Amino acid sequence: xxxxxxxxxxxxxxxxxxxxxxxxxxxxxxxxxxxxxxxxxxxxxxxxxxxxxxxxxxxxxxxxxxxxxxxxxxxxxxxxxxxxxxxxxxxxxxxxxxxxxxxxxxxxxxxxxxxxxxxxxxxxxxxxxxxxxxxxxxxxxxxxxxxxxxxxxxxxxxxxxxxxxxxxxxxxxxxxxxxxxxxxxxxxxxxxxxxxxxxxxxxxxxxxxxxxxxxxxxxxxxxxxxxxxxxxxxxxxxxxxxxxxxxxxxxxxxxxxxxxxxxxxxxxxxxxxxxxxxxxxxxxxxxxxxxxxxxxxxxxxxxxxxxxxxxxxxxxxxxxxxxxxxxxxxxxxxxxxxxxxxxxxxxxxxxxxxxxxxxxxxxxxxxxxxxxxxxxxxxxxxxxxxxxxxxxxxxxxxxxxxxxxxxxxxxxxxxxxxxxxxxxxxxxxxxxxxxxxxxxxxxxxxxxxxxxxxxxxxxxxxxxxxxxxxxxxxxxxxxxxxxxxxxxxxxxxxxxxxxxxxxxxxxxxxxxxxx
Numbered sequence: 001x002x003x004x005x006x007x008x009x010x011x012x013x014x015x016x017x018x019x020x021x022x023x024x025x026x027x028x029x030x031x032x033x034x035x036x037x038x039x040x041x042x043x044x045x046x047x048x049x050x051x052x053x054x055x056x057x058x059x060x061x062x063x064x065x066x067x068x069x070x071x072x073x074x075x076x077x078x079x080x081x082x083x084x085x086x087x088x089x090x091x092x093x094x095x096x097x098x099x100x101x102x103x104x105x106x107x108x109x110x111x112x113x114x115x116x117x118x119x120x121x122x123x124x125x126x127x128x129x130x131x132x133x134x135x136x137x138x139x140x141x142x143x144x145x146x147x148x149x150x151x152x153x154x155x156x157x158x159x160x161x162x163x164x165x166x167x168x169x170x171x172x173x174x175x176x177x178x179x180x181x182x183x184x185x186x187x188x189x190x191x192x193x194x195x196x197x198x199x200x201x202x203x204x205x206x207x208x209x210x211x212x213x214x215x216x217x218x219x220x221x222x223x224x225x226x227x228x229x230x231x232x233x234x235x236x237x238x239x240x241x242x243x244x245x246x247x248x249x250x251x252x253x254x255x256x257x258x259x260x261x262x263x264x265x266x267x268x269x270x271x272x273x274x275x276x277x278x279x280x281x282x283x284x285x286x287x288x289x290x291x292x293x294x295x296x297x298x299x300x301x302x303x304x305x306x307x308x309x310x311x312x313x314x315x316x317x318x319x320x321x322x323x324x325x326x327x328x329x330x331x332x333x334x335x336x337x338x339x340x341x342x343x344x345x346x347x348x349x350x351x352x353x354x355x356x357x358x359x360x361x362x363x364x365x366x367x368x369x370x371x372x373x374x375x376x377x378x379x380x381x382x383x384x385x386x387x388x389x390x391x392x393x394x395x396x397x398x399x400x401x402x403x404x405x406x407x408x409x410x411x412x413x414x415x416x417x418x419x420x421x422x423x424x425x426x427x428x429x430x431x432x433x434x435x436x437x438x439x440x441x442x443x444x445x446x447x448x449x450x451x452x453x454x455x456x457x458x459x460x461x462x463x464x465x466x467x468x469x470x471x472x473x474x475x476x477x478x479x480x481x482x483x484x485x486x487x488x489x490x491x492x493x494x495x496x497x498x499x500x501x502x503x504x505x506x507x508x509x510x511x512x513x514x515x
Contacts, residue, residue, distance in 0.1 A: 005288050013073070013283045017066050018276050021093050024061065025268065028054055029100040037108035037126075045227045047336050050101045058094030062086050066093075074287040085282060092279050095271035103264035111220060111257050118166055121175035121248050126223050127257060128250065132216035134167035135178060140210070143236035145340055146199070148188060156188045158199055160206045161232040163249065179224055179233045179249045180213070182206035218252035228335055305384065314399035315387040319380060322426055325368050326376050338372035341422045350411045352419035363415075367407035369424040379426045385458050386433035392447035393440060393495055399433075406432020406487045413483025428484035434459055435488020436495065443496045 035042040036049050066089040067082075075081040109126025117133045145159040160182040165174065184202040186195060224230045229251075234244035306323075308316040325347070330336055334343045345351050348365030355362060370376040387399055394402050403426075410428020414421075441448055441455055448455065 008072075008288065009283050013069050014280050016069065017089060017092060017279065018272075020061060020065065021096060021272065021276070024054070024057065024093055025096040025100045025272075028057070028097045029104050032101045032104040033108060037105045043226045045333075045336055046105065046225055047227060048330075050105060051098060052336065054094045054097035054101060058090050058097065061093050062090035072289055073283070074289045085286075088275070088279055088282060092272075092275040095275055096268050099264050099267040099271055103268060106264055107259050117221060117250070118176050120221070120223065120250060126225075127220055128223075129220040129257070133178065133218070133252075135215045136165045136167050137211070139240070140164035141236045141240045143232050143239070144203075145232060147338060147340075155185050156195060158184045158186070158202045159232070160203065161229070161236050162206070162210055163233045163236040175246060176248050176250060177233070177237065178215075178221075179229070179251050180210060181229065181232075181251070182209065215252070218254055220257045221250040221252050224249040224251055226333075231333060231335065312395065314394070314396040315384070317400060318383060318387070318403055318426075321368050322370065322376065322380060322383075326370055326373075329369075336373060338375075344369060344371060344422050344424050350415055350423040351421075352415050355415060363408055363411040364404060366411055366424050367404070367426055367429050370426070371424055375425055379430055382430040383426060383433070386430055386437060389437050389448070389451065389455055389458070390433060393445070393499075394436065398495070402433060402436055402488070402491050403429045405491055406435065406484045409487025410480035410484030413486075414480035417479035423480055425480075428480035430484070431481045432484035432488030432491065435485040436492035437488075439489045439492025440496055443493065445496055445499075 032049055036044055037046075063086050067086055070082055070085045070089070073082075073085070075085065111127040111129055112125040114120065114128055114130040117128060117130050119130075120128050141163055143161045143163075145157075145161070147157055147159075148155065162180040162182070163177045164180070165177050182202075182205075184198070184205075186198045188195075190198070224233060230249060233249045234247070237244040237247060304312065304316075306316055306319060308320075329339060329343070329347060334340070334347075339347075341349075345354060347369050348362055349369055350362050350366035370379065390399060390402075407426065407429030409432060411423070414423040414428065437448075437455055438459060441452060
């Protein structure tokens with residue numbers, strides 16, 4: 001390797017990304033310590049700050065900033081090698097910051113000694129210790145959440161949140177509540193009757209544990225930060241028709257107060273060293289473009305997918321609506337990884353008892369509401385690939401119309417088969433788009449010539465696997481999937497007939513090949 005080439009790689013492609021990574025980790029750690037974990041000045045969900053903030057900022061820096069430096073390398077576009085380099089750069093940017101924020105979260109906040117635990121309402125510390133508390137058990141309220149543990153609904157988790165106020169004799173008693181969380185997990189493959197029986201046993205066991213609890217034995221109390229637990233306790237209090245916005249929730253602990261930040265601190269440097277070594281090796285062994293071509297980027301696929309243009313707006317609009325509604329739900333404080341059923345109904349989920357009057361709009365609105373992050377990610381993957389295969393046939397207005405019609409078919413099928421189940425997501429519409437593709441392929445549409453094997457491979461991955469999981473796994477709405485797929489087959493056949501008629505009337509043949 002020439003000395004000039006080595007110097008360029010070391011200074012521009014290795015040291016700059018490593019410095020950017022270090023500055024990002026230090027900056028986010030300082031942000032978390034000053035404004036979030038140490039002071040609550042910025043009320044953000046812990047999951048957002050610890051994981052999704054560094055992931056999002058890391059993706060922006062990796063593909064937006066480092067991506068321009070990657071363009072100096074002579075990489076094969078056919079095998080998508082530049083994208084793989086971007087993924088490694090993303091890991092380099094995000095990993096040290098995630099561990100740095102986790103360390104700051106674990107070590108922030110002092111243990112404050114107070115005379116009366118109700119004084120926590122007037123202080124902003126994170127941990128408190130003091131005299132034993134007096135708990136008003138009679139006015140305790142509860143909120144239950146039942147949700148699957150993963151995207152395949154293998155197990156079902158019962159979470160029972162109990163919020164109890166302090167005795168009225170305490171100053172600020174109405175502003176400080178204690179929170180208790182109980183959890184149990186059962187296999188989701190059990191019958192509905194068995195799961196209901198397990199749920200009743202869980203509630204009775206949790207009630208017994210709460211009643212037997214000795215509130216004088218707790219050694220310190222932790223303020224519940226913004227996040228899923230805080231929302232659950234607030235919903236419990238709302239059932240007693242009280243305003244939970246000004247209530248401080250404290251979770252009691254019996255063990256001694258110990259900080260657990262050592263592991264995170266070591267992994268800040270380990271992750272930096274591992275990701276940095278992999279990145280440096282990839283850069284050193286990659287060929288370099290001539291000086292005149294370095295730094296030039298011919299395309300920005302992410303911009304094309306998300307920003308509508310005059311010639312290509314169908315897919316960007318659909319992606320923006322789905323992603324935008326998810327972001328709005330997160331900003332509204334409903335969660336991040338998953339949302340509760342009552343929140344999904346409030347945001348337009350498909351739900352039989354609510355389908356009256358304007359409620360029938362839920363058959364459409366539910367196509368843009370998702371149950372959580374992984375649900376959204378899986379559906380957007382299927383939407384992108386189905387829409388790209390439909391480019392020669394349904395690119396803009398046709399694509400949006402197909403999405404809405406197929407989604408409507410899926411929503412109607414879902415509410416017929418599951419009238420009292422909340423159904424959300426774009427999967428019915430996406431299955432419909434794949435149905436359009438398969439119908440055109442079956443009718444030998446010349447515009448899809450040359451892509452048969454690729455279409456069948458992706459259709460198998462998305463359609464067959466999802467239907468298979470839905471058939472053997474409770475909680476997956478195969479009715480919406482099949483309803484959307486059947487509607488899509490009809491829509492695809494209709495497009496084929498209409499385009500054939502137009503071709504005959506114009507005296508021309510239907511164009512072939514995917515542009």
